[in-house]
Amino acid sequence: DTAVSQTPKYLVTQMGNDKSIKCEQNLGHDTMYWYKQDSKKFLKIMFSYNNKELIINETVPNRFSPKSPDKAHLNLHINSLELGDSAVYFCASSLGRGTINQFGSGTRLTVV
Amino acid sequence: DQQVKQNSPSLSVQEGRISILNCDYTNSMFDYFLWYKKYPAEGPTFLISISSIKDKNEDGRFTVFLNKSAKHLSLHIVPSQPGDSAVYFCAASVVGGGADGLTFGKGTHLIIQP
Numbered sequence: 286d287t288a289v290s291q292t293p294k295y296l297v298t299q300m301g302n303d304k305s306i307k308c309e310q311n312l313g314h315d316t317m318y319w320y321k322q323d324s325k326k327f328l329k330i331m332f333s334y335n336n337k338e339l340i341i342n343e344t345v346p347n348r349f350s351p352k353s354p355d356k357a358h359l360n361l362h363i364n365s366l367e368l369g370d371s372a373v374y375f376c377a378s379s380l381g382r383g384t385i386n387q388f389g390s391g392t393r394l395t396v397v
Numbered sequence: 398d399q400q401v402k403q404n405s406p407s408l409s410v411q412e413g414r415i416s417i418l419n420c421d422y423t424n425s426m427f428d429y430f431l432w433y434k435k436y437p438a439e440g441p442t443f444l445i446s447i448s449s450i451k452d453k454n455e456d457g458r459f460t461v462f463l464n465k466s467a468k469h470l471s472l473h474i475v476p477s478q479p480g481d482s483a484v485y486f487c488a489a490s491v492v493g494g495g496a497d498g499l500t501f502g503k504g505t506h507l508i509i510q511p
Contacts, residue, residue: 289440318498328441328486330498375440377498383429383490386499388440 288312291376291389298366299397306361306392308376316382317359319351322373322391331374334359335382366396400424401489403502411510416474418505420487423468427489431499432461432472435484444485445472448492474507482509 291308298304310317316335322328332351333340339351348364363370373393377386402421410416418432428449433441447454447461447470454461460473474481484506488499 320498325503326484327503328501330500333498377440381492383492383498385431385443385446386441387443388433390440391438 289376289378289387289389291374291392293392294390295393295395297395297397300366300368302366303362303364304366304394305363306374306376306394308359308361308389310357310376310378310387312378312387314378314380314387315356316379317353318377318379318386319359319361320375320377320388322375324372328375331361332359333382363394368396370394371396398423399502400427401487401500401502403485403487403505405505406503407506407508409508409510410477412479413476416472416477416481416507416509418472418474418485418487418507420470420472420502421468422470422489424489424500425468426491427500429490429492430461430463430470431488431490432459433486433488433501434481435486435504441486477507477509479509479511482507 289310318333319331331345350362353359373391375391376389379386431446432444435441445456445459447463463470484504486504487502490499
């Protein structure tokens with residue numbers, strides 16, 4: 286039974302489109318995250334969400350917005366997609382901030 | 398500004414020998430350190446961690462050493478096995494107070510040769 290699941294696994298879309306990536310965790314964790322792994326394989330935090338408090342990495346464009354319908358879900362919405370958004374996006378969760386993150390298997394986004 | 402650095406992009410080790418992966422950090426606020434293993438097309442998998450109040454943590458074939466004064470940690474794998482071939486990421490955090498999740502290094506690709 287998958288602990289952190291994200292869908293879709295692959296997403297190919299055109300520039301300018303709006304897309305969403307879904308994430309769900311069944312671990313009962315309090316904190317969820319989105320990370321981005323760019324073409325240089327650098328894994329970087331985008332957002333953390335804990336108890337309705339959203340903390341945003343200042344480098345993330347405001348075209349990216351996380352939405353949490355409940356504690357087990359943190360979806361990522363991206364508006365007006367650009368070529369540079371192509372990357373692998375990982376969802377993760379943890380019991381508390383800064384502790385062991387459990388990762389999903391990633392969503393490879395390709396913008397053409 | 399990279400706060401967590403893994404200066405070796407790749408490392409090749411013979412099966413059965415010891416693999417030593419290194420990591421340096423610059424932020425003295427970090428108090429928790431982790432190692433993750435990643436296979437292609439999969440998410441990072443947690444391996445082992447260490448709190449800043451310790452200098453060593455061991456779990457089976459994996460041992461993590463922390464040298465706080467040098468801001469350096471290392472992961473030892475002994476004996477190395479073919480299934481250990483993967484990319485290893487070092488990560489650091491501030492437990493409880495950090496808003497930034499985990500800060501990762503760029504990874505070291507470990508290749509275990511038969």
